[in-house]
Amino acid sequence: MAPSLESHIIPQGAEIGADTLISRSKVTVIGSGNWGSVAAKLIASNTLRLGSFHDEVRMWVFEETLPSGDKLSDVINATNENVKYLPGIKLGKNVVADPDLENAVKDANMLVFVTPHQFMEAICKGLVGKIKTDAEAISLVKGMEVKMEGPHMISTLISEQLGVNCSVLMGANIANEIAQEKFSEATVGYRQNREAAEKWVQLFNTPYFNVTAVQDVEGVELCGTLKNVVAIAAGFVDGLEMGNNTKAAIMRLGLREMKAFSKLLFPSVKDSTFFESCGVADLITTCLGGRNRKVAEAFAKNGGKRSFDELEKEMLQGQKLQGVSTASEVYEVLSHRGWFELFPLFSVVHEICIGRLPPSAIVQYREHKSRSS
Template sequence: MWVFEEVLPNGEKLTDVINKTNENVKYLPGIKLGRNVVADPDLENAVKEANMLVFVTPHQFMDGICKKLSGEITGEVEAISLVKGMEVKKEGPCMISSLISKQLGINCCVLMGANIANQIAMEKFSEATVGYRESREIAETWVQLFSTPYFMVTAVHDVEGVELCGTLKNVVAIAAGFVDGLGNNTKAAIMRIGLREMRALSKLMFPSVKDSTFFESCGVADVITTCLQGRNRRVAEAFAQSGGKIKDL
């Protein structure tokens, strides 16, 4: 597993601590990672000989990561993106799965859903949706790899729809944070109108996007969990309460 290297306040490197304690003490404290997980700060080395690549970094780093990996990926390699966001370029928006596919020359599925990270780590039941472009067989392989008794994964033939759900629900969550304090009728209205606008914008960008995708975990369920508990909701609530600047919050 590639880990962006950081030096912790005690002077130790994050990857050394993960490999020593089997725990990401900075980003997921209190959760033991599988014994087979080895943190590697060297990106090229981490992907060497891999044939299934899982991308799960904040979206703003993806362009740089793909540029670094360009030319390093050889053979039959499949990718999946868990990144909820898009790259907005001068020419227009670019989905992260397309960025990966174009820059690395490989097929890329996506996995999105109502998935607050630490709750999954604590093995509380949740669901997720795999979106795929062409091969159902590859999508089912990802479903098998991610599924556990407490993590139920379903595949849908709508990569753009699934990825846009994971991306656009963040905007709805910010609106939900702004109206915090007005009561649950208002919050429910924001979620419903937000979901409808997510569908309208997604279909405008990609007419192939399916209505049914918005009823999967990546759609309505992620809107609900993020509007109730996500960090985007929290930052918007703090903004409304304090009147401070978003970048300071």
Template sequence: MLVFCTPHQFVESICKQLQGKVNPNAKAISLIKGMEVKPDGPVMLSKLITKHLGIDCSVLMGANIANEVAMEQFSEATVGYKADTSIAKSWVQAFATPYFHVAAIKDVEGVELCGTLKNVVAIAAGFVDGLGMGNNTKAAIMRIGLKEMIGFSKLLFPTVSDATFFESCGVADLITTCFGGRNRKVAEAYARNGGKRSFDELEAELLGGQKLQGVLTAGEVFQVLKARNWEKKFPLFATVHKIAIGHLPPSTIVDYDNESAQKLHRNPSVGVIG
């Protein structure tokens, strides 16, 4: 059993080093958030591991900030598996404890994309915190972010289940990351400084050697949006990337969709349910 837990930009090089050295009957699981963007489209890291090593790869994601798990505070996680329930049961048994509950669902791509995309939404939530905009605004950004997570995931992989987003890997992890994660923390500092200090500088100052994944992921997601002409479908994701690279000020996080806002102003029935 192989467990992969590393910044996602190193996965491919690690797999290449392992080629020819792994038992073909071994099983892998990825705890890594992110994706690789290739010329022919995005590739999930679990698929990349399978491609390079020729072994099954499940994923483990969830609302479980590491230091709280280390203190044995109750939390949950989700294993996403492909088809073999015996493999899923093995991973649940390997990770589950009385204080760490693990559920398994047959949706590798959905679980993995939840863990990947929530970091982009957490960056947006951090901008809101840094600008002092309050809980109403933050809740709105989180709701919009969840909606874009679901839409993006289902466009990439139509088999992704809506139910996945109500597991620990989905809305629970999104809430945790938007209130307590390091992506939110650094994004808050970025917004407080008016975008004048880079994410790299703030990461080095605030994270004590830990790596920030949300900004990289936002860039990768934006590459997909650009290549497929999806920018207007996912305006929040696009805006997070543009703010992170300095093309827009942090304050535009609440002005991420001017076109929709103008339509609503002209026709108040737009966006009204019922």
């Protein structure tokens, strides 16, 4: 069992009444990859500063044995550093790594989900009946699930499986840059509960991480999810050395498809959301930097001869690629709904990823003209 920071939270002899403690929110971060660790760092700096939160931030760790033979969670607790996914960055002494999911969430009333999306269904299943009934959740997870009845956003999966309200946080946020406290912005998308959204903003906002809230959970989440497909396309363009004009064209086409796809799925999605950090800003940063672009560049450089699985293992050291699986999920939606003609860029990205088309096909199609943007 992971150590507790209770002695840190309540200094010996301090006169803190039980009521004060009860009204403070307790935060657990579910996930400890690259972004999960940075999220824990941001949150931990604020829980120490703000009286409305318990100091301690629990971080659930999917346990791994490191090459040294040590357990990752033990090393995080001993060094205050996630040596595998965020080496060289101190998380804050009030971050406690916990490999036991049930124990990590047991007292929490604010749950931050931040794992690669393919693990979310199993994690939610493991949490049914284990969380506080009045808990609020937020998802930092980019991706969707496609089921028989249609696409399911991760925030919906969390809400439906766990019976909690779930907001989302997305933005132009390459984790390693935020870890070094370089200025960036993010967007919280919420459904109805403005009060909860404000609390999430308080929890994440720092002088170098500027968070704003918008009432458009689906718009924010779809921006964060779909831009990874466009980043794969941008990587192909880089791998083929097509230059900046081509990449800008791909980004424009991609943004147009992101908006059209989001609005077809959820007519409530707002145009203004695409101008928030989660929209055009995240698209730009992901197409310039980011792991999806990087691995897609290598794929195109190799003429599509080495699979994404192989390149992911070789280039990302355990980090996960989201764009390829999202492209496949989007393709499934396009296929079910007969929308291929409306989304030529999304379609061709998937077909290149699975080897049906060569990387050069990324510019060999005509933009569908019948939809106005």
